[in-house]
Amino acid sequence: MSGPLEGVKVVELAMWVAGPACAGILADWGADVVKIEPPGGGDPARTYQALFGTMMPDNPVFEMDNRSKRSIALDVRTPAGRDLALELLDDADVFVTNLRRIALERFGLGPDVVMERNPRLVYQLITGYGMTGPDADRPAYDIGGFWARSGVASLLRAPDGPLPFQRGGMGDHPTGSSASAAVCAALYARERTGRGQLVSTSLVRQGVYTLGFDLSITLGWGEHIGIGRRESMINPAMNNYVCGDGRGIWLIGQEAARHWPPLARCVGHPEWLTEGPYSTPEGRRENATALIAELDAIFATRTRDEWAAIFDTEPDMFWAPVNEIDDVLVDDQVHAAGAFVEVPEADGPVMRVASPSDFYGTPWQARAAAPGLGEHTRQVLADLGRSDAEIDALFADGTVA
Numbered sequence: 256m257s258g259p260l261e262g263v264k265v266v267e268l269a270m271w272v273a274g275p276a277c278a279g280i281l282a283d284w285g286a287d288v289v290k291i292e293p294p295g296g297g298d299p300a301r302t303y304q305a306l307f308g309t310m311m312p313d314n315p316v317f318e319m320d321n322r323s324k325r326s327i328a329l330d331v332r333t334p335a336g337r338d339l340a341l342e343l344l345d346d347a348d349v350f351v352t353n354l355r356r357i358a359l360e361r362f363g364l365g366p367d368v369v370m371e372r373n374p375r376l377v378y379q380l381i382t383g384y385g386m387t388g389p390d391a392d393r394p395a396y397d398i399g400g401f402w403a404r405s406g407v408a409s410l411l412r413a414p415d416g417p418l419p420f421q422r423g424g425m426g427d428h429p430t431g432s433s434a435s436a437a438v439c440a441a442l443y444a445r446e447r448t449g450r451g452q453l454v455s456t457s458l459v460r461q462g463v464y465t466l467g468f469d470l471s472i473t474l475g476w477g478e479h480i481g482i483g484r485r486e487s488m489i490n491p492a493m494n495n496y497v498c499g500d501g502r503g504i505w506l507i508g509q510e511a512a513r514h515w516p517p518l519a520r521c522v523g524h525p526e527w528l529t530e531g532p533y534s535t536p537e538g539r540r541e542n543a544t545a546l547i548a549e550l551d552a553i554f555a556t557r558t559r560d561e562w563a564a565i566f567d568t569e570p571d572m573f574w575a576p577v578n579e580i581d582d583v584l585v586d587d588q589v590h591a592a593g594a595f596v597e598v599p600e601a602d603g604p605v606m607r608v609a610s611p612s613d614f615y616g617t618p619w620q621a622r623a624a625a626p627g628l629g630e631h632t633r634q635v636l637a638d639l640g641r642s643d644a645e646i647d648a649l650f651a652d653g654t655v656a
Contacts, residue, residue: 258285258619274353276431294656297628321625328629328656353381401426405462503577517569600624
């Protein structure tokens with residue numbers, strides 16, 4: 256088997272990241288995904304190939320979200336193109352799109368039209384700001400819906416500092432992951448009811464859920480969790496420090512009674528457990544700035560590897576290395592966790608970022624590289640029963656490419 260969704264047919268009409276990420280996860284899990292792209296440039300995410308200002312030899316960002324799919328270059332703005340898209344959807348199990356609903360309805364591919372033709376279809380519509388409301392049709396991208404409007408950006412800046420810069424796809428990928436889970440839940444419901452349904456996932460809702468801890472505090476108590484500085488964090492045992500070789504560590508001392516004693520012993524101050532201002536949680540809180548400064552000086556005396564060896568002598572010493580990107584790529588545990596996958600591409604297997612879940616009864620595998628624009632146009636049309644002459648005519652009039 257190539258995954259738990261083997262035999263599931265998915266049609267994707269999406270662009271950039273969130274929609275293709277959802278369909279990409281479904282493809283990883285074994286679904287047959289047909290990606291509809293506009294003739295000419297295709298999915299604009301193909302332009303990531305020039306992300307550094309020059310044309311790079313490949314497009315790893317596009318590859319991540321589009322492997323194992325088939326591409327048909329189809330102009331859905333034309334009547335013939337719309338009819339072909341509807342025909343593809345007639346026997347599909349899932350439709351994944353992140354086009355705005357107003358555009359989908361203008362193309363004749365809105366949920367009411369499509370689901371009337373195919374009542375068993377699961378129609379996953381990923382939006383920026385939701386299905387209703389005054390801004391439902393406003394353009395979002397994840398920088399607007401997830402990062403800015405949900406509040407994520409405002410809570411990740413240093414006090415009185417500028418807003419931080421969002422990394423690419425930071426909101427799109429978790430939204431795509433949630434969307435793929437919703438698709439699977441709707442497919443399960445269809446097994447019981449025989450009917451598909453419209454499923455909605457939005458970037459702003461994903462952002463709000465991501466900030467659920469903060470927002471729940473404000474909803475429940477009317478309070479706000481402040482934005483702290485590491486130099487004065489009220490729990491110095493839950494903080495980051497820099498070792499003598501410039502590499503970072505993050506202490507995870509969540510439970511005072513359990514995690515403070517091993518930390519005090521590791522840094523060579525067992526007396527902090529029984530005497531002085533650091534011997535009680537209240538004392539550590541009241542003297543946090545001084546304690547953090549002392550720990551800064553102590554951690555600067557050894558390399559991270561040396562500290563790791565010391566930490567390993569204490570079973571309840573919880574911590575993690577602060578990895579840079581290059582560290583992540585060579586971290587044995589990250590690889591063991593399945594974070595990367597080999598994809599069979601034209602020049603041989605290539606390591607790419609894996610989607611975030613595994614199945615031990617129905618394991619998935621990457622089956623192919625991301626398709627070239629329109630690579631499978633003839634194949635997909637032939638699957639619809641079109642003759643060679645009919646396919647040639649569609650190419651000739653620009654309906655497909």
